[in-house]
Amino acid sequence: MADFNVSTRGVGSVNVLDLKGYLDAHTAPELEKVFNKLIDDKSYNVVVNFRDLNYISSAGLGVFMAYVETMRENKGDIKFSNMKENVYNIFDLLGFPVLYEFFKDETEALDKFKVQG
Amino acid sequence: MLKTKDKGLERVLIVKSSTDNLSVIRDFTKSSAAECGCTDEITNKIILAVDEACTNIIKHAYKFSPNGEIEVEIKLNKSKMVIDITDSGSHFDPNSVPNPNLIESQKQRRAGGLGIFLMKKLMDEVNYRILNDNRNQVELVKNLK
Numbered sequence: 001m002a003d004f005n006v007s008t009r010g011v012g013s014v015n016v017l018d019l020k021g022y023l024d025a026h027t028a029p030e031l032e033k034v035f036n037k038l039i040d041d042k043s044y045n046v047v048v049n050f051r052d053l054n055y056i057s058s059a060g061l062g063v064f065m066a067y068v069e070t071m072r073e074n075k076g077d078i079k080f081s082n083m084k085e086n087v088y089n090i091f092d093l094l095g096f097p098v099l100y101e102f103f104k105d106e107t108e109a110l111d112k113f114k115v116q117g
Numbered sequence: 118m119l120k121t122k123d124k125g126l127e128r129v130l131i132v133k134s135s136t137d138n139l140s141v142i143r144d145f146t147k148s149s150a151a152e153c154g155c156t157d158e159i160t161n162k163i164i165l166a167v168d169e170a171c172t173n174i175i176k177h178a179y180k181f182s183p184n185g186e187i188e189v190e191i192k193l194n195k196s197k198m199v200i201d202i203t204d205s206g207s208h209f210d211p212n213s214v215p216n217p218n219l220i221e222s223q224k225q226r227r228a229g230g231l232g233i234f235l236m237k238k239l240m241d242e243v244n245y246r247i248l249n250d251n252r253n254q255v256e257l258v259k260n261l262k
Contacts, residue, residue, distance in 0.1 A: 003140075022143075025172040026136035055143075057168050058235055062228030065219075069226055086161055093238050094231060095219050 006034050014045040014113050016106065020052040023060035031060070035067045044076025047109040051082040056090055064100070077101070077116075079109040126153060126193045134175045134185035134204070142171050142189060146200075149191040153198060155261065162239040163198065163259055169232035170202050170211070170255050178206025178253060197241075200257040208253055210245040211236065 004027035005020040015038055023031065038046060048064075068078045081103040083091070091097065103109040130145040132138040146167045150160040171187055179185040188203040217230035236243050242258035 022140065024136070024139050024168060025175065026139050057139075057165060057172065058228065058231035059172060061231055065223050065228040066226045069223055090165065090235070093235065094217075099219060099223065 004030060006031050008034060008038075011047075011110055012114075014047055014110055015043050016047045016049055016110075018049050018052065022055040023053060023063075024055070024057045025059035028059040028063050031063045032066070035063065039067070039070055042074070044071045044074040045113050046071060046076065046078045047106060047113075048078060048080050049082050049106050050080060050084065050087055053084070053087055056087050058094075061091065061094060061096070064096075068100070077113075079103060079112060081106040081109040126191070128152075128191045130189045132187055132189075133183055134179040134187050134206070135183035136172070136175055137183075138187070139168055139171060142187075143168055145189065146191065149193075150198070153193045153261075155198070159259065159261065163200070163257075166236045166239040166257050166259075167200055167202065169236045170200075170257060173209065173211060173232055174202065174204045174206060174253075174255075177209040178204045180207070196260060196262045198259045198261060200259075201254055202257070203248070203252050203254045205252050208247060211243060211255060212245055 003021040004023055007018050009016050009018070017034060064078055071078055079101045082105065083102065088102065101112065128149050130142065132141055143164050146164045147160060150163055155163070167189065174187055175181060185204060185206050190201045192199045211233045214230050214233045216234050222228050236257065240257045241260045242256070244256040246254050248254055
C-alpha cells in the first residue's frame with residue numbers, strides 16, 4: 001500500500017496543501033478530491049508544499065494539469081514549493097517550469113500571491 | 118521468485134493489475150537495482166519508468182480491472198538492465214502515442230501521454246511486442262555504461 005497523505009491549511013487567502021509520501025496512480029485520486037473540494041469552496045489560490053513528498057509519477061503530475069486552468073480562470077493559481085531535487089527533476093523533464101512557478105520556500109510562494117493581490 | 122544465472126541476475130515478480138500493487142512493483146524494482154549496484158540516480162529512473170509502464174498496463178490493457186496479471190522480469194548483464202513487463206490485456210503499443218503538448222493538455226484539463234514520454238526520456242529503449250501466446254510485452258532497456 002502506497003503511503004500518501006495530503007492535508008490543507010489556510011494561510012490568509014491561500015490554501016497550502018502539504019503532500020507527504022508517494023504520489024502515484026493509486027494515490028492521485030486523494031489529491032483530486034482535495035482539489036475538487038477547493039473548487040467547490042471557491043478557493044483558487046493554492047500553494048503545494050512538497051517538503052515531505054518523496055516520489056511522483058505522471059499520474060500525480062496530471063492532477064495539477066487537470067486543475068490549474070480552473071484556478072487561473074478564477075484569478076488564482078497553483079504554485080509549488082519546497083520540492084526535493086529528485087521530484088523537481090521529473091517536473092523539469094516534462095517542461096513544467098515553463099507553465100508553473102516553483103519556489104524554494106513556501107513563504108516566497110505565499111508572498112507572490114500577496115503581490116498579485 | 119529469485120533466479121540467479123551465471124552471467125548476471127534475473128528476477129521475476131508477478132502481481133495483480135491493481136494500482137495498489139504499484140508500490141510493490143517499485144519496491145521490487147528498487148531492490149533488484151540495488152542488487153545490481155546501480156547508482157541512486159539510475160535506480161530512481163528505472164523505478165519511475167517501470168511504474169509508468171505498469172500504470173499504462175492497468176489503465177489501457179486492463180482498463181482498471183484489478184484481476185489481470187502483470188509480470189515484471191528484470192535481467193542484468195554487465196552493460197545493461199533489461200526489464201520485460203508482460204500482460205494479457207488489450208494490445209497497447211506505447212510507441213503509438215505521440216509526445217504530449219503540455220500547453221494543449223493543460224487547456225483540455227487532461228494529461229495523456231505524459232507517462233510514455235517519461236519512459237522514453239528515462240530509458241535508452243522502449244520496445245513493444247506481441248508474444249506468440251498473444252500477450253503484450255514492453256521491454257525497457259537502460260544502458261549502465
